[in-house]
Amino acid sequence: MAIDVAGISREQVEQVVRSVLLRQLSGKPAVDHKPNPLVVNISARHCHLTDDHIEILFGKGHTLTPQKWLYQEGYYAAEETVAIVGPRRRMLPEVRVLGPSRGASQVELAFTDAISLGLDLPVRISGDVQGTPGCLIVGPKGSLELREGVIRAMRHVHMSPADMAHFGVKNGEPMQLKVESPGCTTVLDNLVVRGGDDKIKLEVHLDTDEGNAVNLPNATKVDLLKQSGGSCGCRK
Ligand SMILES: [Zn+2]
Structure with missing residues (x-):
């Protein structure tokens, strides 16, 4: 089944990952050296896709194009976005794809997103998707039914x-x-x-x-x- 998303995608700039770099600069004893500064980032709703799913959604031979590099080396927000469709055809347009591709596709939403989609989401560690809800993922070249893999990522x-x-x-x-x-x-x-x-x-x-x-x-x-x-x- 293919759904044309051209008419429903909006001119909304999805802020994929808002971040604030918070360093502990003063008042610490000299021995309290953290190996790294503590960084707290907000992950906005996003999805991870397999290579096969990327081709289904974006076309044969398609690979993700990095748009913005994330704090962890090698990870990026891609230019590609998809629409996530829940039960009763409620939809979140322009959900950012994060790269690189993964062995299993997964959609990570906040509870507010889940409520708007009509999904009752479990809180799971990324990758632990057994028994979780699925959704319809729609891209510009095709769509697919994800049987499970929609979660609210555990903090x-x-x-x-x-x-x-x-x-x-x-x-x-x-x-x-x-x-x-x-x-x-x-x-x-x-x-x-x-x-x-x-x-x-x-x-x-x-x-x-x-x-x-x-x-x-x-x-x-x-x-x-x-x-x-x-x-x-x-x-x-
Ligand atoms: Zn993380």
Whole structure:
């Protein structure tokens, strides 16, 4: 089934990844050197696609074109966007594709997006999509039915082995993020550690709902704290 999106895409500039670089500059003892500065970024709604799905949606032989490089080396917001269609034909136009391509396609939305689509989304760690809702993905050259893979990404912090050692945490453990901002200082629990290799930079990912709730663009200070006890609430 093909749906013509030409008439419904709008002149809306999708701000894919709004970011604020928050460095801890003063008041720290000399020994408290973090391996990396703490960066907190908001991931706006986006999707990841397989090579096969890119060809279905954008045409035979098509590959993604980087538009903006993200903070983690090698990752980018692509020029390509798709429309995400939920039950009852409600739709989000111009959802940004992030590159590079992946082994499985996945759509990451905020709860507000999910409500507007009529989807009841589970909170999942990226890649853990078993039993999640699907959607229709529409591109300029074709469309496909994604059987599962629409999630609200669990808030998380990317860490190198040195970062994990610095904070005394392991992959999959929960942390807390304290955000000081005018009128709405907030501590977010269950920020799951996503451990990577030495190239991974210390970076927190929140979605737009979370970022707006804590007034991240106007934040004056951010801190990562160990969460005592409990699990992050994720399934793995
Ligand atoms: Zn992330």
